[in-house]
Amino acid sequence: MITGDLKSQVDKIWDSFATGGVSNPLTVIEQFTYLLFLRRLDETQLKEEKKSAMIKKSIVNPIFTEEQKELRWSSFKNNEPQAMFDLFTKPMVEGLSVFDHMKQVGAENGVFAKYMSGATFMIPTPRLLDPLVQMIDKIKMEDRDTKGDLYEYLLSKISTAGRNGQFRTPRHIIKMMVDMVQPSKEDTICDPSAGSAGFLVAAGEYFHEKHPEYFHDKTFREHYNTHMFTGIEFDNTMLRIGAMNLQLHGIENPNLIGKDSLSESNADIRDQFSLILANPPFKGSLDYDGVETSILKVVKSKKTELLFLGLMLRMLKTGGRCAVIVPDGVLFGSSNAHKQIRQEIIENHKLDAVISMPSGVFKPYAGVSTAVLFFTKTGTGGTDNVWFYDMQADGFTLDDQRRETVANDIPDIVTRYHNLNTETNRLRTDKSFLVPFAEIKANEWDLSIKGYKEVVYNEVIYSQPSIIIEDIKTLHNENKLKLLILEELLNG
Numbered sequence: 001m002i003t004g005d006l007k008s009q010v011d012k013i014w015d016s017f018a019t020g021g022v023s024n025p026l027t028v029i030e031q032f033t034y035l036l037f038l039r040r041l042d043e044t045q046l047k048e049e050k051k052s053a054m055i056k057k058s059i060v061n062p063i064f065t066e067e068q069k070e071l072r073w074s075s076f077k078n079n080e081p082q083a084m085f086d087l088f089t090k091p092m093v094e095g096l097s098v099f100d101h102m103k104q105v106g107a108e109n110g111v112f113a114k115y116m117s118g119a120t121f122m123i124p125t126p127r128l129l130d131p132l133v134q135m136i137d138k139i140k141m142e143d144r145d146t147k148g149d150l151y152e153y154l155l156s157k158i159s160t161a162g163r164n165g166q167f168r169t170p171r172h173i174i175k176m177m178v179d180m181v182q183p184s185k186e187d188t189i190c191d192p193s194a195g196s197a198g199f200l201v202a203a204g205e206y207f208h209e210k211h212p213e214y215f216h217d218k219t220f221r222e223h224y225n226t227h228m229f230t231g232i233e234f235d236n237t238m239l240r241i242g243a244m245n246l247q248l249h250g251i252e253n254p255n256l257i258g259k260d261s262l263s264e265s266n267a268d269i270r271d272q273f274s275l276i277l278a279n280p281p282f283k284g285s286l287d288y289d290g291v292e293t294s295i296l297k298v299v300k301s302k303k304t305e306l307l308f309l310g311l312m313l314r315m316l317k318t319g320g321r322c323a324v325i326v327p328d329g330v331l332f333g334s335s336n337a338h339k340q341i342r343q344e345i346i347e348n349h350k351l352d353a354v355i356s357m358p359s360g361v362f363k364p365y366a367g368v369s370t371a372v373l374f375f376t377k378t379g380t381g382g383t384d385n386v387w388f389y390d391m392q393a394d395g396f397t398l399d400d401q402r403r404e405t406v407a408n409d410i411p412d413i414v415t416r417y418h419n420l421n422t423e424t425n426r427l428r429t430d431k432s433f434l435v436p437f438a439e440i441k442a443n444e445w446d447l448s449i450k451g452y453k454e455v456v457y458n459e460v461i462y463s464q465p466s467i468i469i470e471d472i473k474t475l476h477n478e479n480k481l482k483l484l485i486l487e488e489l490l491n492g
Contacts, residue, residue, distance in 0.1 A: 020128030042073035085126035148249035194231030197242035199277035280308035301337035332448035350382035360398025
């Protein structure tokens with residue numbers, strides 16, 4: 001849990017960027033991330049140096065040579081501001097600047113280093129760089145939880161800023177989805193629109209929270225750190241941010257792929273993952289030429305929200321599960337493509353659940369109504385009864401303020417999902433209920449909860465209009481009298 005002191009430190013650094021002329025939220029996070037990485041590189045070598053001193057052997061493949069000492073965090077942080085800035089911007093040591101050296105440390109220093117080739121140093125002045133380095137140096141980052149919480153808080157600034165169309169999926173919604181699918185220790189987990197890697201981080205945290213004993217097993221640790229997590233993202237800035245987010249949460253070598261998931265360049269990834277968690281982009285439109293052909297065979301559309309569903313079916317292994325956020329239109333859209341993808345999932349695979357979420361979940365930046373689909377790839381059907389839940393509260397107000405509230409359906413959703421055998425007698429007037437395959441098929445594969453839920457209306461009896469008019473007249477006369485009394489009082 002991030003403390004108030006840590007939040008305050010991050011807030012001060014964020015404000016320093018703004019007053020120093022760097023106001024784009026993504027640029028701030030990216031530059032902040034580079035400085036965190038520079039500190040991490042030095043701390044990594046310091047640990048290796050301590051180990052080598054104990055066993056009296058030299059370090060194999062050091063990050064910094066003896067001649068590169070000036071490029072280390074522990075060295076340059078003590079320089080005068082201009083001297084430090086020169087080290088960042090000019091080739092001062094062996095033809096390298098601090099930033100040049102960081103970009104060429106190589107993939108052996110983690111997945112973040114692998115994607116550094118396009119990194120650009122954008123801190124404009126010594127007067128800004130020096131206080132940033134000093135403030136970051138004071139942040140205590142000894143354990144995995146603190147590092148992860150710090151970075152999550154930093155990423156929350158993206159939604160706070162709300163620019164560039166970069167909005168995070170609310171973390172409590174991601175956690176709900178992860179708690180519902182309950183990842184297994186053997187799972188291979190993918191997010192094909194990874195962004196800041198929030199879904200992958202949440203899946204990793206699930207194991208730390210629910211199954212800490214797994215980490216005593218060497219085989220699991222190796223799987224966790226290398227093969228369990230895959231993220232695909234075509235935006236290089238988000239790829240680097242996602243890589244740092246994963247590393248700071250203790251996932252050292254996830255598989256991050258810099259590609260457009262829907263394109264032909266990603267066509268080789270199929271039948272590969274046992275679990276997909278995602279919130280793919282809504283409302284996008286692509287030309288058919290930009291979409292891999294096998295996806296178009298499943299769903300002939302230009303809409304990204306439909307194409308991603310086809311992509312997920314392609315990428316899942318048989319028996320693989322998927323939890324994905326979709327805009328409401330996917331549930332009831334009447335185009336051939338909408339019906340095609342819904343029929344494909346319901347008839348040829350196994351649709352498990354539809355969670356209808358209130359439209360305020362993505363506020364203040366998007367008011368779109370959304371739902372979460374849970375399905376399993378079978379290739380042979382298997383949909384029997386689909387579980388619907390009408391989420392009315394997610395623990396926050398549904399206005400632009402999004403203040404925390406007591407009303408919260410999420411614990412009930414998770415509990416009921418894992419006890420579907422108790423849902424058979426629920427009524428269509430309840431928040432959750434089961435709908436049989438035949439009924440959905442007869443309803444042209446419509447998955448909108450409004451098509452199945454029964455609403456009970458309570459009769460309200462109002463007075464006759466003549467009585468209401470008399471009441472209004474009485475109130476008017478009373479107000480008139482009170483005004484006269486007030487006027488007399490004021491006039492003495």
